[in-house]
Amino acid sequence: MSFVDFTWLIGGPQGSGVESAANIFSKVCAEMGYQIFGKREFYSNIKGEHSYFTVRVADKKIHSNVNDVTLMTSFDAETLFRHYEEVMSGGGIIYDSDLEETKTDAVHTLDAPFKERLHKKLELKNKPFTIAGILEVAKENGVKLFPVSFRSILETLSEETENPRLKGLVRMFNVIGVSLSLGLVKMPPDTLQQTIESIFSKKPEIAKINQQTANYSYNFATAKFESFNYALPRTEKELGTILVQGFQGTALGKMASGCRFQPYYPITPASDESVYLETNEILEIIDDRPGSTAVIQTEDEICAMGMTIGSALTGTRSATCTSGPGFALMTEMLGWAGMNEVPVVITNYQRSGPSTGLPTRHGQDDLLFSVYAGHGDFPKIVYASGEIEESFYDTGNCFNYADIFQVPVIHMMDKFHASSVITCKRFDPQKISINRGKLLEKVDDDYRRFEFTDDGVSPRSRLGMDNGIFWNTGDESDESGHISEDPVLRVKMMDKRMSRLDLILKNIPNTEQAVSFGIEEYSIISWGSTIGPVLDAIDLLKKEGISIGLIQLKLLNPFPSDYVNSLLKDVKTIIDIEANHSGQLGKLFKQNIGRDIDYFILKYSGRAMTSTEVYDSLKKIVQNKANKREVLMHGA
Amino acid sequence: MALKLADYKTDVHNDWCPGCGDFGIVNAIQMALAEMGIQRDKAAMFSGIGCSGKTSHFINTYGVHTLHGRVLTFAQGAKIANPQLTVVAVGGDGDGLGIGAGHFVAAGRRNVDMTYIIFDNGVYGLTKGQASPTLKLGEKTKSLPSPNTNSNVNPIGLAIASGFTFVARGYSYDVRHLKDLIIQAVQHKGLSFLDILQPCPTYNDLNTRDWYAGTDLVDEAQKRHSRIYKLEEQSFEPVVHYDSEVEVNEKLSQALIKSLEWGNKIPIGVFYKNGLISPYTQRLKDKIPNYLENPPAKQNISKNGHSNTDISKILDSLEV
Numbered sequence: 001m002s003f004v005d006f007t008w009l010i011g012g013p014q015g016s017g018v019e020s021a022a023n024i025f026s027k028v029c030a031e032m033g034y035q036i037f038g039k040r041e042f043y044s045n046i047k048g049e050h051s052y053f054t055v056r057v058a059d060k061k062i063h064s065n066v067n068d069v070t071l072m073t074s075f076d077a078e079t080l081f082r083h084y085e086e087v088m089s090g091g092g093i094i095y096d097s098d099l100e101e102t103k104t105d106a107v108h109t110l111d112a113p114f115k116e117r118l119h120k121k122l123e124l125k126n127k128p129f130t131i132a133g134i135l136e137v138a139k140e141n142g143v144k145l146f147p148v149s150f151r152s153i154l155e156t157l158s159e160e161t162e163n164p165r166l167k168g169l170v171r172m173f174n175v176i177g178v179s180l181s182l183g184l185v186k187m188p189p190d191t192l193q194q195t196i197e198s199i200f201s202k203k204p205e206i207a208k209i210n211q212q213t214a215n216y217s218y219n220f221a222t223a224k225f226e227s228f229n230y231a232l233p234r235t236e237k238e239l240g241t242i243l244v245q246g247f248q249g250t251a252l253g254k255m256a257s258g259c260r261f262q263p264y265y266p267i268t269p270a271s272d273e274s275v276y277l278e279t280n281e282i283l284e285i286i287d288d289r290p291g292s293t294a295v296i297q298t299e300d301e302i303c304a305m306g307m308t309i310g311s312a313l314t315g316t317r318s319a320t321c322t323s324g325p326g327f328a329l330m331t332e333m334l335g336w337a338g339m340n341e342v343p344v345v346i347t348n349y350q351r352s353g354p355s356t357g358l359p360t361r362h363g364q365d366d367l368l369f370s371v372y373a374g375h376g377d378f379p380k381i382v383y384a385s386g387e388i389e390e391s392f393y394d395t396g397n398c399f400n401y402a403d404i405f406q407v408p409v410i411h412m413m414d415k416f417h418a419s420s421v422i423t424c425k426r427f428d429p430q431k432i433s434i435n436r437g438k439l440l441e442k443v444d445d446d447y448r449r450f451e452f453t454d455d456g457v458s459p460r461s462r463l464g465m466d467n468g469i470f471w472n473t474g475d476e477s478d479e480s481g482h483i484s485e486d487p488v489l490r491v492k493m494m495d496k497r498m499s500r501l502d503l504i505l506k507n508i509p510n511t512e513q514a515v516s517f518g519i520e521e522y523s524i525i526s527w528g529s530t531i532g533p534v535l536d537a538i539d540l541l542k543k544e545g546i547s548i549g550l551i552q553l554k555l556l557n558p559f560p561s562d563y564v565n566s567l568l569k570d571v572k573t574i575i576d577i578e579a580n581h582s583g584q585l586g587k588l589f590k591q592n593i594g595r596d597i598d599y600f601i602l603k604y605s606g607r608a609m610t611s612t613e614v615y616d617s618l619k620k621i622v623q624n625k626a627n628k629r630e631v632l633m634h635g636a
Numbered sequence: 637m638a639l640k641l642a643d644y645k646t647d648v649h650n651d652w653c654p655g656c657g658d659f660g661i662v663n664a665i666q667m668a669l670a671e672m673g674i675q676r677d678k679a680a681m682f683s684g685i686g687c688s689g690k691t692s693h694f695i696n697t698y699g700v701h702t703l704h705g706r707v708l709t710f711a712q713g714a715k716i717a718n719p720q721l722t723v724v725a726v727g728g729d730g731d732g733l734g735i736g737a738g739h740f741v742a743a744g745r746r747n748v749d750m751t752y753i754i755f756d757n758g759v760y761g762l763t764k765g766q767a768s769p770t771l772k773l774g775e776k777t778k779s780l781p782s783p784n785t786n787s788n789v790n791p792i793g794l795a796i797a798s799g800f801t802f803v804a805r806g807y808s809y810d811v812r813h814l815k816d817l818i819i820q821a822v823q824h825k826g827l828s829f830l831d832i833l834q835p836c837p838t839y840n841d842l843n844t845r846d847w848y849a850g851t852d853l854v855d856e857a858q859k860r861h862s863r864i865y866k867l868e869e870q871s872f873e874p875v876v877h878y879d880s881e882v883e884v885n886e887k888l889s890q891a892l893i894k895s896l897e898w899g900n901k902i903p904i905g906v907f908y909k910n911g912l913i914s915p916y917t918q919r920l921k922d923k924i925p926n927y928l929e930n931p932p933a934k935q936n937i938s939k940n941g942h943s944n945t946d947i948s949k950i951l952d953s954l955e956v
Binding site: 027030031237240241242243244248252255256257258260261263280281282283284285286287288289290291292293294296298299300302303305306307308309310311312313314315316317318332333336396423426427429430432433434435436462463464465466467468469470471472473474475481482483 | 677696701713721739741938942948
C-alpha cells in the first residue's frame with residue numbers, strides 16, 4: 001500500500017466559511033480512516049481579513065503540519081497571492097477562474113510589507129502583479145491548475161434546482177471549494193453528503209441546499225477536471241478514533257476531573273474552552289444525580305481569578321482559563337493562592353506577546369513569566385502538555401497536583417493547541433484518577449488550617465464545613481491563619497510552604513515530569529505543542545539513518561533538575577526547540593542544570609512550526625552547518 | 637446550642653487606633669450574627685486590604701482576608717460555589733470604590749445574594765492618610781500636603797446605578813441602628829450594600845465624630861443637632877413593591893436624590909430595596925435546574941478514586 005501524506009489548504013476572508021469547509025474536509029477524511037492534523041490561522045478581525053486552514057491527511061499517526069501543500073482550494077484572490085508558493089510540484093490549485101485578472105492592488109487586505117515582497121518576486125520572474133501572473137509561476141513550478149468559475153456553478157445549480165436565490169449565494173463558495181477538492185481526490189461522495197447532513201442536522205433546509213451544492217460540485221470535479229496525481233482512497237478506520245479541536249482536550253479533561261467552577265474573561269485563544277464548558281454545563285454522573293459546571297463570565301481576569309480562589313476555598317475543584325495578557329492580571333492573586341495554599345488550576349493558552357502582541361497567533365511566550373509569576377517566593381506548579389490527546393489526561397493530573405500539594409497549578413497550553421483539529425484515540429475518562437489530597441471530610445476539634453506537619457501539607461477544611469473554621473490572609477500568618485509578623489514564625493511558615501517544591505519533585509512520578517523519546521548524541525529538549533513537529537521531524541531523520549534524542553519537559557516548575565540531568569548527562573549536543581524569541585526553556589535549563597544549550601531552533605513569527613522546517617534545521621545541525629540560533633519563518 | 641455575642645469574637649488582638657469607628661462596625665456585625673443565630677461555620681467574612689481588612693480576623697466565623705480591591709471577587713466565587721453560606725464582604729472606601737470600583741459595578745449587575753459593607757472614612761488610613769474616593773474636592777485632611785484635587789464618588793448613588801438591590805447607609809457610632817441595618821442587609825435576597833460612615837480619628841480631621849454629631853452647628857434656638865438623621869423617621873419609603881417601570885424608577889430616583897444630601901443633613905437608613913430582581917443563584921438555577929440542591933461545593937466528583945463524570949455522549953459525538 002502506498003503511503004498517503006496529503007496536505008489540503010483552503011483560504012478565504014474571515015467570515016466566509018473557511019472553517020466550516022475545513023471541518024467538512026477533516027471529517028470526511030477522518031471518516032474514511034485517515035489521521036488528521038489541521039490548523040487554523042486567522043487575523044484579529046471579525047470579517048474580511050485573510051484566514052486559512054491547512055489539513056494534513058495521512059494513513060499513519062501524524063503530529064504536525066508540513067510545508068508542502070498538495071492541493072490548495074481558493075475562492076478568493078488573496079489566498080492565491082499568499083499561498084501559491086506553498087503548493088508543491090505535482091500538487092494542484094483549484095481556483096475561481098473569474099479572478100484571473102485580479103491585481104494585487106485590488107485586494108485591500110494585502111498588507112504593504114507582504115505586497116512589497118510579492119511584487120519583488122514577480123518582478124524577478126517578469127510576471128504581472130495579477131492572479132494570472134502568480135498562476136504562471138505556479139505552473140512553472142510544476143503545479144497543476146484547476147480553474148472553475150464558482151459563480152457559474154451557482155448559476156447552473158440555481159437553474160437546475162429552480163432556486164433563483166442560489167444564484168447569488170456566494171457564501172456557498174466554501175462548500176463548492178471543499179466538494180470540488182473531495183471530488184478531485186476521489187473521496188466517496190456519500191461520506192461528503194453524510195458529513196454535511198450531520199453538521200447541519202439542526203437546520204434541514206440549510207443541509208439540503210448545501211448537499212445539493214456539494215453534490216453538483218463534486219460531480220463537476222470528477223467529470224470536468226483533468227486527472228490529478230493524488231487520490232485519497234478509503235482506508236481502514238481505526239475504531240475509537242475521535243476528531244477533536246485543541247481546546248476540547250482541556251475542557252473535557254476538566255469535566256472528567258470534577259472541575260465544577262470556571263469563571264473566565266473573554267480572550268483569544270482561551271475563551272473557546274470556557275464557552276465549550278458552558279455549552280456542556282450539565283453533566284451526567286455515574287450512579288448519581290446530574291452534576292454541573294458553573295461557568296461565569298466575569299468583568300475581568302482579576303475577578304475570574306478571585307472567584308476561582310473563592311470557590312476553591314469551598315472545596316470545589318475550580319479553574320480559570322486565560323491567555324498571557326489575562327494571566328498577567330491574575331498574578332497578584334496567584335501569590336495569594338500560593339500564600340494561602342489554595343488548590344486552583346489556571347489553564348494558560350499562550351499566544352504571541354509581548355503586550356497584545358499577535359492576539360490570534362501562536363507563541364510559547366509565557367514560560368518564564370509563568371515560572372516567576374507573582375511577587376515573593378511561593379510554591380507553584382507549572383505544567384505543560386505536548387499534544388492535544390495528552391492535555392486531556394494532564395488536566396486530570398493538574399487538579400490532583402493542586403489538591404495534593406495545595407498549590408496553584410498553571411497548565412501551559414497555547415494557540416497552536418487551541419486552533420488545531422486532530423484525530424486521536426478516544427479519551428478514556430476512567431484513566432483519570434481523582435486524588436483530593438488532605439481535603440477533609442470531617443473536622444475534629446482544635447482545627448488549624450496551616451498546622452505544621454511532617455510533610456509540610458496541612459489538612460484542608462472548606463468554607464461552610466462543620467467545626468472547620470479557618471482564616472486566610474495574604475499577610476504572613478500563624479497556624480490558624482491570623483496575621484503574624486513574628487520573625488521566627490515567619491521563617492517557619494516560609495519554610496513550610498516552600499518545602500512543597502521538594503515534595504512535588506519527590507512525589508510526581510518521573511514519567512510525568514519529563515518524557516524521554518530516546519537519548520542520542522544529539523538530543524533535543526522541548527516542551528508544549530512544539531513536541532508535535534519535533535516528533536515528526538525526528539521520524540523523518542530516522543528514515544535517513546539519523547537518530548536524534550528528545551526529552552519533553554512537562555513539569556517546568558519546580559524544575560526536575562536531577563531527573564533531566566540524569567537523562568542528558570552523556571549527551572554531546574543539546575538542542576532547544578521552542579516557539580519564542582529567547583529560548584526560555586533553554587534559559588530555565590541553564591539556570592537549573594548549569595549547562596549551556598548548544599543550538600536553539602526558535603520560531604516567533606506567530607505561526608506554529610512545521611515538521612519540515614524543524615527537520616531542515618536539525619539536519620543542518622547534524623551536518624555542522626547550522627547557526628547557534630536557527631530562526632524558523634514558514635507560514636503566511 | 638444558642639450562640640451568644642461573645643461566641644462571634646476571636647481573641648485576636650485588635651490594633652485599630654483608639655476611638656476608631658471600625659470598632660462599632662465589628663460590634664454591630666457580631667451582634668447581627670448573634671441575633672440572627674447564624675452558625676459560625678456557616679458564615680464567611682471576606683475582607684479587603686487596609687484597617688478594615690483586619691475585620692475578618694476579629695470575627696469568629698470563616699474569615700478570608702483577601703487583596704486590595706478584590707474582596708467582592710473572592711466572596712462571589714465562594715457564594716456561587718456554595719450558595720448555602722452566609723457571605724459578608726467588608727472593605728474600605730478606597731478598596732471598594734477606588735481600586736475595586738470595577739468589581740463593585742460588576743457585582744451590582746450580578747446580584748449575588750450576599751452583603752457588602754464599606755467602611756467609609758474618606759482617607760487611606762493604613763498608608764497614612766491619603767485622600768480616598770469619598771473625600772470631597774478641595775477638602776484637606778490633616779496629612780494631605782494640599783487640598784484634594786479629585787471629586788468624590790457617591791457610594792449610594794453608584795450602588796443604585798450599578799444594580800445593587802438593597803442600598804443603605806449606617807453610622808458607626810449608632811451601633812444598634814447599624815446592627816438592624818446589617819440584619820436587613822443579610823436577610824435581603826440579593827446583593828446588599830451598606831455604606832458606613834466611620835470617622836478615622838487619626839487622619840480625617842474634617843469628618844470627625846464631633847462633626848457628625850453637629851457640635852459645630854447651632855440653630856436659631858441655640859440648640860445643637862446632629863448632622864445625621866434617619867430616613868425611616870422621615871417616612872421615606874425605599875421599598876419597590878411591584879414590578880413596574882414607574883414604581884422602580886420612582887424608588888430609584890428618590891434614592892439617588894437622597895444620596896446627594898450632605899453637609900448639615902446626612903441621611904442614614906435604607907435608601908433602596910428591591911426584592912423583585914432575581915438573585916444570581918436563581919439565574920443559575922434557571923440554567924441548571926438542580927443547582928441549589930447540588931451546587932459545585934456539594935457535588936461528588938469521584939467513585940473509588942476515579943472520575944464519576946460520564947462524558948461518553950460528548951465523546952460519541954466526536955467519534956469518527
